[in-house]
Each structure stands twice: as C-alpha cells, then as structure tokens.
Amino acid sequence: MPTARPEPGMPTPPGRRPRKAAAPRRPLTQEAIVETAIRVLDAEGLEAVTMRRVAQELGTGPASLYAHVSGKDELRELMLDRVAADIMLPVPDPERWQEQLKDLAREIRRVYVSHRDIAMVSMGLIPTGPHLLDVAEAQLALMRAGGVPKKIAAMAVDTLGMFLDADAVEGTIYYAKTPAGEDPHAFFEEYFGQFKEYFAALPADRYPVLTGMVKELTDADDDGRFEFGLDLIVRGIASYVEDGERPG
Amino acid sequence: MPTARPEPGMPTPPGRRPRKAAAPRRPLTQEAIVETAIRVLDAEGLEAVTMRRVAQELGTGPASLYAHVSGKDELRELMLDRVAADIMLPVPDPERWQEQLKDLAREIRRVYVSHRDIAMVSMGLIPTGPHLLDVAEAQLALMRAGGVPKKIAAMAVDTLGMFLDADAVEGTIYYAKTPAGEDPHAFFEEYFGQFKEYFAALPADRYPVLTGMVKELTDADDDGRFEFGLDLIVRGIASYVEDGERPG
DNA sequence: ACCTGAACACCGTTCAAGT
DNA sequence: ACCTGAACACCGTTCAAGT
Secondary structure (H helix, E strand, O other): OOOOOOOOOOOOOOOOOOOOOOOOOOOOOHHHHHHHHHHHHHHHOHHHOOHHHHHHHOOOOHHHHHHOOOOHHHHHHHHHHHHHOOOOOOOOOHHHHHHHHHHHHHHHHHHHHOOOOOHHHHOOOOOOOHHHHHHHHHHHHHHHHOOOOHHHHHHHHHHHHHHHHHHHHHHHHHHHHOOOOOOHHHHHHHHHHHHHHHHHOOOOOOOHHHHOOHHHHHHOOHHHHHHHHHHHHHHHHHOOOOHHHOOO | OOOOOOOOOOOOOOOOOOOOOOOOOOOOOHHHHHHHHHHHHHHHOHHHOOHHHHHHHOOOOHHHHHHOOOOHHHHHHHHHHHHHOOOOOOOOOHHHHHHHHHHHHHHHHHHHHOOOOOHHHHOOOOOOOHHHHHHHHHHHHHHHHOOOOHHHHHHHHHHHHHHHHHHHHHHHHHHHHOOOOOOHHHHHHHHHHHHHHHHHOOOOOOOHHHHOOHHHHHHOOHHHHHHHHHHHHHHHHHOOOOHHHOOO
C-alpha cells in the first residue's frame, strides 16, 4: 500500500494538512463528469449545470474539467446523449407502425421530462451521439417499415423532433421557474390562475375571439395538448404513404 | 436655458470634467431601453443582450435600467412583443382560411427570423403582450371562421406556436454559432458539410436505415422542412372541421 | 422619482505552473 | 498526461447614497 491517502475514520495528524477538503474519490473521467452534471440537472435544472458547479461537486476547480470535455456545449450534448440511452426502442411491426411511432414519441417525452429541461439542449442540435442516433434510427425504421417515402421520412423525423423538443421545454419551463424551496405543484396552480384572470379581463373589443374562448384556452391540459399534436403529425405522415407501397 | 449641458461641438472647459463620457441624449424610458435591446439583438443575437450591454449602449450603468424594467426576463418579453407588432395580420376570409393560416405562419416566421433568435423568448411563454395577443387572436379568428371547434382551435394555436418557435430557433441557431467576423453563409456551408461526412461514415450495421438515406437527411432545405410541417399541421386542423359547420 | 457607483455572488475559459 | 490556482473578462441584481 504505497499510497499516503488517510485511512477513513482517522483524524488528520497534526501538521499534515489535506490538500483541500477531501480528495475526489474517483479519478476525473468524462463519464464521472457527465454523471455528476446529470445529477445537478435532475436536482436543480439545466441552468444550475455550470462548469464551476460540476467541478465543485467533484471536489475540483473548473479548469480541471477541460482535460475531459471541450467546454460547456460539449458537456451538455454528452448529457443529452446519456439521457437518450434510457429511451426504450421498439422492434418495428409494419402492421402497427403508426401506433409504435406514437408510443416511441411518448417514451421520448417521458424520458426528457424526467430530466427537467434537458430538451433545451436538443433544440437546434443535429444529433451525433450514438444514443440519439439510435432513437433517430428507430423512428426512421418505423416509418420506412410503414412505407413512408425516404424524403418524407427525413423531413418527418425533423418535424417530430421539433415538436417533442418544444413540448418538453414548454412542459418543464414552469417547474424551472418555481422558486427554490417552494412546492412546484402549488406554485404552478397559483401561477396559472393568474393567467386565467388576466385573459378573462382582456378587452373584448380588441380580442373578440380570444375572450370568447378563455375556458378552452386555459383548460388545455399538457397531456391533451401533446396527444393532439402527436396525432396531427402522425396522421399527416401516414397520408404520404402510397397505397401500393404499404406492406401487409 | 438653465441647463448646464455643454453646447455640442464645444470642448469641455478646464476643470469642468463631464460626468462620464457623454450624457444620454434621451432620458431613459422603457421604450428607449427596448429599442436599444432590439438593436443589440439584431446586430449580435439574443445572447449579447445583457443588462450591462444595453445600459452601456444607452450611456449608463446596468442599475439604471431597473427603474423601467423589472429585470432581464421582462426586458426579453417586451422585446418579443415589440417585434410581434411587425407581423402583418389578415382579414379573415372564411373561404380561404387554411391558406390564410399558412400565410400568417409564414409571416410570423419571416418576422421572427429577421430578428435572430428572438423566438427563443417565445418558447414556453404564455403570451400576455398586446401584440402577441393580436397574433393569437388572428390565428383563432381564422380557425373559427373556418369552422374549427373551440377546443380544437385552442390546442391548435398551441401546437402551431410550438412549431413556429422550434423552427425559428432551429433556423437561426447556426447563424448564432457563426464566429464573430466570419461570413455566416460560408461558415454554414463548412459546418453542414462536416455533418454530411459524419453521417456517411456511420456504421451501417448499427444504423442500417439511417445510412441508407443520408442524402435525404442532409439535403433537407429549411424552407422545404417548414412547408412540410406547416402543411401537416394545417391539414390536421382542417380534418376536425365537421362538414355541416363549414361555412360557404 | 429617477439615477448612480459600488458591491455581491456568480459565470466560461485560458494559461503558466506544477506533479 | 493530467491537474491546479489564479487571472481575465464577463454576468444579473441589490442597495445605500445622491439629485
């Protein structure tokens, strides 16, 4: 045992000051950095994931991260790809491709939302990470199995991705705004109630249509909105399947 | 003329040091702050719009802005609403509501994209500004004139908004990434070319479908993608119009 | 009422120096 | 090769003090 590391539980001998507080248990690796960043993300949201904060959590300074990660943007992309690994992918069944595509979209939503506002990273990003590409491959495989032309499938994977990103960001943004320490649900209720009042008080002469449907506009539940948009998109994609091309 | 302000063109008399460099020409108002912020946005993107930067542009310190604006978030919302004032709104023609809704979407896209990544502010925001509400009112009016049920119209305005936001953000993110001083078009060409190579080099056994349609995936032009998604959404909305409810 | 300087508590990234 | 402390050039917001 040539290491000078102190035995756990033993006090520091006099005059033998430890370097900082506690040496990082694990040597710094890209994996450890990404894991730690995701822990911070889950606990406090994407905004809290700073180079300094992640470094602190690992018991070092921010400069140390740059040996394993090129910067903040790369760290964010690595986090997203790591999260994408949790998305369960279907085995294509050409008979049921539309329902399978919807289920996959729901699964992506589930995983994204379970990691706060991680979807923000996906917005405007061309996927290059292995797991993100697995997800794209699965979507394309379902559509192609269903007879969707290549050109259409290529654009549809984009449109669906935009929808999923926007929905996940939209859905988590209120939680992100919840002041630390407050109950997110109660805050949300409060927050949303204010908007109902605001819309109801709008001048009817300037906004005749809007003020005539305040109830419909403010009652829209998240899941209903998601299912509505998803159905629109999947039905739209299906409309491009030429009858002869459809297997089964 | 009781003011001690120096005559323009005159040098500062000895021993009469001016407060800073030059006094702000206009007194600070919310309007002037928002205008200045939009000028910075147009020139350098949303990220460059900081309280300190806007203050500097107005010849003051950041603390001075807080008398007219509650903080950075409010300033961003005010900027978005100001920009939304430029969106030209249609007079509903029930016969052509689908084409009018598409045209309005194209107009929103045009205005958003002409102000860099301003759409980022819209993402996950419940519209409350007068001009943003005008736009929502116009969309709802078109759909209602076309016979779309209230409940559907309420959700559709949300879905369409998500699509427009995601598209505008997606479309400007590359420009936002262009290093200062470089030609955006040349950078974009370079940047995108690298992705083509990357996709072409992907392992075909793990990504069989994807690697079989690299051309379709990387050729997708922005406008084509937008029109595809827009058509999907508008056709989807139209499918909810009950035949009896349609005027004409 | 409005504006200010200074301060507080943060950022991402670089770099020379250490091991 | 990896890690570090210190520095650089920034952030948003608050607050006591001025006019």
